Amino acid sequence: MTWISLIGIALAVFALIATLAVRSGFRTEFVDTILGANAHVTYYSFTRLDEAGNSTNTIADYTARADALRAVPGVTHVAPVVRGQVLAGFGGRNAGVMVVGMAAADVAALPRIVDPETGIGDFARYGDGIAVGAGIARQLGLAVGDSLRLVSPDGARTPFGTSPRVGVYEVAYIFSAGRYDIDATRIYMPFTEAQAYFNRDGVADEIELLLDDPEALERVMPRLWQAAGPGGAFQTWQDRSGAFLRALEVEDNVMFVILSVLVLIATMNIVSGLIMLVKNKQADIGILRTIGLSEGSVMRVFFICGTSVGVIGTAAGVVLGCLFALNIDAIFALVNGVSGGGVWDPVIRGIYYLPAELRAGDVLTAVALSLALSCVVTIFPARRAARLNPVEALRDA
Structure with a gap:
């Protein structure tokens, strides 16, 4: 269960960072082509x-x-x-x-x-x-x-x-x-x-x-x-492309919410793993509580167990996501070659390739979201272990 939780969090963080990088790269490339090949403001006569x-x-x-x-x-x-x-x-x-x-x-x-x-x-x-x-x-x-x-x-x-x-x-x-x-x-x-x-x-x-x-x-x-x-009026580059940019922003926000839910689902595996761990370690918890270990100490032990899975999985996801964003051209060329070409149609998408721009803010957002969810979902099974009655734990054992 620990390995499943770790791999799930790593893949979820990887997907979130990769999506944020492609989103940022696509918007940057699209705006750059608008500003680099067209006027910023156009004046025309009535x-x-x-x-x-x-x-x-x-x-x-x-x-x-x-x-x-x-x-x-x-x-x-x-x-x-x-x-x-x-x-x-x-x-x-x-x-x-x-x-x-x-x-x-x-x-x-x-x-x-x-x-x-x-x-x-x-x-x-x-x-x-x-x-x-x-x-x-x-x-x-x-x-x-x-x-x-x-x-x-x-x-x-x-x-x-x-x-x-x-x-x-x-x-x-x-x-x-x-x-x-x-x-x-x-x-x-x-x-x-x-x-x-x-x-x-x-x-x-x-x-x-x-x-x-x-x-x-x-x-x-x-x-x-x-x-x-x-006698005349102006048209700005935002007037010409504002609708597309607003639609792109809405799509970005929806995609971020969906991938955030994916990260939440991945971190929920930590809960199931810790619940099984608490159930298997009831006798050990009872013995530790009997010799004087406090509820806070027991809670910290299981909290560290859960968050360590989140930290390791997040770190692995960050590495995978950054490698994907930095090598997207080679990865895209490989996918295009395996599929026989035609994966990216510039007639439909406007630009010639799939861009990716790795931003520190996007990486930090993904890391903060994953670690925060990992900490939050770990609190419930850790509190359950801390409140376990040592007498009932030893009797059931």
Whole structure:
């Protein structure tokens, strides 16, 4: 029973630490891909009528507004942007993509986009071509130096209607942002070229902002509203992904409760083991009480027996959990190889691998929970042993 209790506690603590590590790693990776490949705050203009009576939401004075937003404390970078959905084609293959028109310096400010460790090609040639996501390159069979055809339905306006606009651009750089949905849909094009391609001469669709502390939006947003003035609004990264992050937090809390119950069930084995030990040692307890051992001393003996199982099991679980978190890549590769691949689908989960981040706070939480439950469940059988009547114990023996 002691070995069963010890192994049960070790496995429960291991499962709790492993789950907390994966939870922390997944949230960190997800937020990092959001902040590293997207704007922290986006400014856009309300829809209005232009001089010709057509509705538009472009920003004509984007240079002045960008300068005003750049002067706000906490803003580290401001970039005017042109966006448009087009059809990309190469070698008989086609894919719908989102083209983002940004200057080279503005794209370089996104650490997840311009990364020498994950990117292919020379980003210095971005002005002569375009930067393509790794998912698009894989889907279309692109390589650096290939010519990609882009077809936009919003092309030149003629008396017979709007004709599609076709452009051919050299692939100068292939990036991997770490998110499947970004790599499979996004292309970066020089800002001036995007203005000409999408008929946005002299205007921008949005203004993107990077902050020194993306988590402190409450401190910056009032100043941004004041600097932007009327006629537009802001969308933050939390607005775009807040629902998913809140759902992830709820799931984390539920998972922690479920695994805490698992630890409680494992520690309950200590109770059954100590009850059997007390029953088998009734005569010994009676003799010790007869020669003068106090109830408190008997209780301490059995309390130490129970808590020692909890301490050893918790220590073993911590070792297993830390080893799992530190070697999750090798373990995941082994599982993926044994199962024949396809265990982790980035199309569904968004990121390319199962992350794990070992935090001291998570380990201490698991240790504190396990030790506390081990101590609490040990009190009942220890008190029962201490209150055992020595006369009845010796008579039954």
